[in-house]
Amino acid sequence: MKNQQHILLKELYEEFSGDIYRYAFSLLRDEEEAKDSVHEVFLRYFKNMDSFRGDCSNKTWLFTITRNYCFDRLKNKNFNHHKIDDPDINDTYQPDFEMKISLNDACKKLNEEENELIFLRDYAGYSYKEIAELTGYSRDNIKIKLFRAKQKLLKFLSE
Amino acid sequence: MHDNEYSIFKLVEGDLDSKEKLELLNHIDNCPECREILSRYNSIKGTDKTYYGSLILPEDAQNDLTRLNTELKKRKNISLAYFSAAAAVIIGFILVLSLSLNKVKQYNQNVEVKNVLVQNTTNNTLSPEPDKWDMSVYSLNRQINIIMDNIAENPL
Numbered sequence: 001m002k003n004q005q006h007i008l009l010k011e012l013y014e015e016f017s018g019d020i021y022r023y024a025f026s027l028l029r030d031e032e033e034a035k036d037s038v039h040e041v042f043l044r045y046f047k048n049m050d051s052f053r054g055d056c057s058n059k060t061w062l063f064t065i066t067r068n069y070c071f072d073r074l075k076n077k078n079f080n081h082h083k084i085d086d087p088d089i090n091d092t093y094q095p096d097f098e099m100k101i102s103l104n105d106a107c108k109k110l111n112e113e114e115n116e117l118i119f120l121r122d123y124a125g126y127s128y129k130e131i132a133e134l135t136g137y138s139r140d141n142i143k144i145k146l147f148r149a150k151q152k153l154l155k156f157l158s159e
Numbered sequence: 160m161h162d163n164e165y166s167i168f169k170l171v172e173g174d175l176d177s178k179e180k181l182e183l184l185n186h187i188d189n190c191p192e193c194r195e196i197l198s199r200y201n202s203i204k205g206t207d208k209t210y211y212g213s214l215i216l217p218e219d220a221q222n223d224l225t226r227l228n229t230e231l232k233k234r235k236n237i238s239l240a241y242f243s244a245a246a247a248v249i250i251g252f253i254l255v256l257s258l259s260l261n262k263v264k265q266y267n268q269n270v271e272v273k274n275v276l277v278q279n280t281t282n283n284t285l286s287p288e289p290d291k292w293d294m295s296v297y298s299l300n301r302q303i304n305i306i307m308d309n310i311a312e313n314p315l
Contacts, residue, residue: 017223039226103206104210123210123211143172154203
C-alpha cells in the first residue's frame with residue numbers, strides 16, 4: 001500500500017508539479033509561494049484521496065486543489081494584487097505596436113482572476129468548458145473575462 | 160475599441176463557426192486595422208504560452224518528493240494512532256455501558272423479587288427480610304408456615 005502511494009506520488013509529481021507551479025505562480029505571482037504551493041497541493045491530494053470520485057482527471061483535480069489553496073493564501077496573506085481598476089481599454093492601440101515591458105511585468109498588473117484565465121486558456125490549453133468546471137464561471141462569462149484580460153494585457157504591453 | 164475586436168479575439172480563440180470565420184477573414188483581408196488587431200492577439204497567445212512554459216520549478220523543489228514521502232508517512236502514522244485511540248475509547252465505552260446495563264438489570268431483578276417477597280410476606284404474615292433470602296429457603300419457610308397454620312387450625 002505504502003509502495004503504491006509512493007509510486008503514484010512519484011508519477012503525479014513528475015507529470016504535474018511543473019504545471020501546478022506555473023498555475024500557482026499565475027495566481028500568486030511569487031516564486032517562493034508558488035513553490036510551497038506544489039508541496040501543499042500534493043499533501044492535500046493524498047489527504048483527500050478517498051473523496052476523489054474520479055469524475056475528472058487527476059490534472060483537473062490537482063488544479064482544483066491548487067486553485068483553492070492559492071485563493072486561501074491570497075485571502076489570508078492579503079497579497080498585493082496590483083489590481084488596476086477599469087483601465088481605459090477603449091484607447092486606440094498605437095499602430096507601431098511594440099512590447100515595451102516584459103510580459104511578466106504586464107501580468108503583474110492584471111488581477112489573479114485575469115492571470116488565471118490567461119494561464120488556463122493559453123498555456124494549459126483548457127477549453128472553456130474545462131475552465132468553467134474549474135472556476136465555476138459560465139462559459140460566456142469566461143469568454144468576456146478573458147477578452148477583457150487580453151485587452152488589458154495588450155494595453156499594458158503597448159504602454 | 161474596434162467594432163470587430165471581440166470577433167477577432169474569438170477567431171484567435173477558435174470560437175467562431177465556419178460561416179462567421181469566412182466573413183471575418185474576408186473583411187480582414189481588406190482592413191489593415193483589423194489585420195493589426197489580429198496580429199496582436201495572435202502574438203499574445205503565443206507569448207503567454209512561451210512565458211508560462213519558461214517558468215521552471217526551482218531545482219531545490221525537485222528534492223521535495225523525498226520530503227513529501229516522509230511527511231505523508233508521518234501523517235499516515237499519526238492517522239493510525241488517532242484511529243487506534245478512537246477505537247480504544249469506543250470499545251471502552253461499550254464495555255462500561257454493557258456492565259452498567261447488567262448492573263441495572265440485576266438491580267431490577269432484585270427489586271422485583273423483593274416486591275414479590277414483601278407482598279407474600281404481607282399475605283402470609285411472614286416477617287423475615289425477603290430480599291436477603293434465597294428464594295428456595297423462602298419457599299420452604301412459607302410451606303412450613305402454611306403447614307403449621309393448618310396444624311394450629313385443625314388440631315388432632
